[in-house]
Amino acid sequence: MANFIDRRLNAKGKSTVNRQRFINRYKQQIKKAVSDAVTRRSVTDVDKGEKITIPTRDISEPLFHQGKGGVRDRVHPGNDQFTRGDKIDRPSSGSGSGGAGKGDAANSGEGSDDFIFEISKDEYLELLFEDLELPNLQKNRLNKLVEYQTYRAGFTNDGVPANINIVRSLRSSLARRTAMSASKKRLLRELEQELAELENIPGTQAERIIALKAQIEALTQQIAKVPFIDTFDLRFNNFAKREIPSSQAVMFCLMDVSGSMDQATKDIAKRFYILLYLFLTRTYKNLEVVYIRHHTQAKEVDEHEFFYSQETGGTIVSSALKLMHEIQQARYPANEWNIYAAQASDGDNWADDSPSCKQWLAQKILPLVRYYSYIEITNRAHQTLWREYESLQQQFDNIAVQHIRQAEDIYPVFRELFKKQAV
Numbered sequence: 001m002a003n004f005i006d007r008r009l010n011a012k013g014k015s016t017v018n019r020q021r022f023i024n025r026y027k028q029q030i031k032k033a034v035s036d037a038v039t040r041r042s043v044t045d046v047d048k049g050e051k052i053t054i055p056t057r058d059i060s061e062p063l064f065h066q067g068k069g070g071v072r073d074r075v076h077p078g079n080d081q082f083t084r085g086d087k088i089d090r091p092s093s094g095s096g097s098g099g100a101g102k103g104d105a106a107n108s109g110e111g112s113d114d115f116i117f118e119i120s121k122d123e124y125l126e127l128l129f130e131d132l133e134l135p136n137l138q139k140n141r142l143n144k145l146v147e148y149q150t151y152r153a154g155f156t157n158d159g160v161p162a163n164i165n166i167v168r169s170l171r172s173s174l175a176r177r178t179a180m181s182a183s184k185k186r187l188l189r190e191l192e193q194e195l196a197e198l199e200n201i202p203g204t205q206a207e208r209i210i211a212l213k214a215q216i217e218a219l220t221q222q223i224a225k226v227p228f229i230d231t232f233d234l235r236f237n238n239f240a241k242r243e244i245p246s247s248q249a250v251m252f253c254l255m256d257v258s259g260s261m262d263q264a265t266k267d268i269a270k271r272f273y274i275l276l277y278l279f280l281t282r283t284y285k286n287l288e289v290v291y292i293r294h295h296t297q298a299k300e301v302d303e304h305e306f307f308y309s310q311e312t313g314g315t316i317v318s319s320a321l322k323l324m325h326e327i328q329q330a331r332y333p334a335n336e337w338n339i340y341a342a343q344a345s346d347g348d349n350w351a352d353d354s355p356s357c358k359q360w361l362a363q364k365i366l367p368l369v370r371y372y373s374y375i376e377i378t379n380r381a382h383q384t385l386w387r388e389y390e391s392l393q394q395q396f397d398n399i400a401v402q403h404i405r406q407a408e409d410i411y412p413v414f415r416e417l418f419k420k421q422a423v
Contacts, residue, residue, distance in 0.1 A: 132279060132418045150239050159236025168235035176233055181223045188219045249338035249370075250288045251280055252324050255306065256345035258295040258315035265377045268407055269344040270307055272375060275414050276342055277303075290327060294320035300327065317349045317385060321360040334368040341369055342417075347376045347383040354384040361392055361399070372399045373417045379405050 082088065155168055195212045253276065255269055280287050291306035292298055295313030298320040320343070328339060349357070366372060374389050376382065382403075389401050402413045 132415065133420050150241055153238045153240040155235045156238040157232075157234065157236070159238065163236045163239070165235045165237050169229070169233050172235055173229050173233040176230065177226050177228070180226050184219050184223050188216060188223070191216050191219070248287075248336065249340060250290060250328075250332045251276070252290045252292060252328075252339070252341040253277075253306065254292045254294065254298075254320045254324065254341065254343040256295070256315065256317065256320075256343075256348075257293050257309070257312055258348065259312050260315060260348040261312075261346050265346050268377050268404060268410060269375075271407065271410050272344055272404070272414060273307070273342070275410070279414075279418065288332075290324075292320050292323055292327075294323075298323040315349050316353050317345065318353050318356045318360055321357060321365060325360065325364045328365075328368065339369040341365070341372045343372075343374045345374075345376060345385065346378045347380075347385050349383065349385045351384060354388045357385060358388040358392060361389070362395065366392065366396045366399060370398060373402070374399070375402050375404050375413060375417075377404045 155165060191212055195209065195216065198209055198212070253273055255273065257266070261269070277289065280289065289303075291301050291303060293301055293306060293309065293311065294317065295311070296316045296319065297313075300323065301309065324341065328334070332339060361372070376386050386401070386403075389399070392399050393401060400417055402417060404410060404413055
């Protein structure tokens with residue numbers, strides 16, 4: 001059995017390894033806190049770091065200790081009052097001291113607060129967009145869009161303990177021990193052979209035998225002092241990332257800014273699009289985004305105007321679909337680009353326009369796009385636009401329709417729309 005002890009000096013970020021271990025161990029609690037944080041944040045700080053609170057009972061470590069000896073019989077009563085994680089009040093002693101439950105104040109005893117763990121912006125976004133991707137991405141032209149693939153890149157002398165290569169480390173240890181002790185072992189065999197010959201010859205000088213034994217003992221101690229494993233021997237699996245040119249893609253973001261969209265609804269739509277923008281820019285390189293705002297008329301705008309303009313008006317959704325199709329035909333040929341679209345609305349539309357929207361999607365847009373996602377933000381009953389879009393799902397498999405009622409639904413709906421597809 002070999003014990004590996006990492007005695008290397010800590011680098012500048014000396015807690016990096018332990019930090020990653022902690023995040024991996026409590027990823028479930030941290031991801032839940034991250035998803036909850038998305039709905040609490042304002043539009044301007046959705047991409048900042050986050051303080052994660054974890055109950056102390058969830059981070060307790062198992063402990064080995066010497067138990068009481070002997071054989072004892074115990075009777076355990078049934079449990080019909082408590083569930084896992086509940087704290088049981090200490091029995092009242094009349095003085096109100098040291099209890100863990102509710103009661104009067106005391107001048108002794110101590111409790112435990114929740115553990116607060118702060119993650120950086122990069123760690124926050126990494127957990128936020130874990131296991132998400134653009135669906136149905138195909139390789140049209142091998143330029144522009146770049147994805148990163150992790151691959152084995154041999155071995156290295158530095159790394160985290162989880163990446164230790166046992167076979168390579170032991171092989172290096174064997175080579176080092178052989179190099180350091182081979183000559184001593186050869187000399188030791190010669191001295192032992194000479195000692196055996198002298199002991200078999202009568203009248204041999206005792207001084208020579210004593211000297212040989214002293215040399216043999218010294219060599220044996222020197223050989224024993226050669227460590228079985230050393231920091232120099234450790235070999236780690238090395239992983240690197242390389243760019244893999246895949247395909248070029250464009251994302252169309254269509255947002256309803258009509259008078260029926262109140263400020264709260266617009267805020268939810270903006271949160272959704274900011275999540276989408278962060279996901280796209282963090283996951284994919286050189287991906288283009290086209291922003292379209294519409295009421296009775298649609299207009300292509302820049303990022304700032306898309307999120308902060310106060311323009312409003314009536315509602316004709318088909319104007320946005322027509323403008324998207326015109327831009328796509330002029331700048332993004334379907335045989336060269338992966339085309340994606342995300343539309344947010346409260347569902348209100350001019351009644352005669354909803355069938356026109358369905359016709360534009362079925363004939364002009366859905367046959368060309370890889371994925372079209374529509375989210376309806378409303379607490380009311382679904383309008384004609386929802387029913388028209390929903391009926392398209394029976395004919396096309398590249399359109400997704402989701403409903404957001406309140407801010408807490410944004411992140412679950414986002415993950416549902418862009419989760420990785422099974423191969």
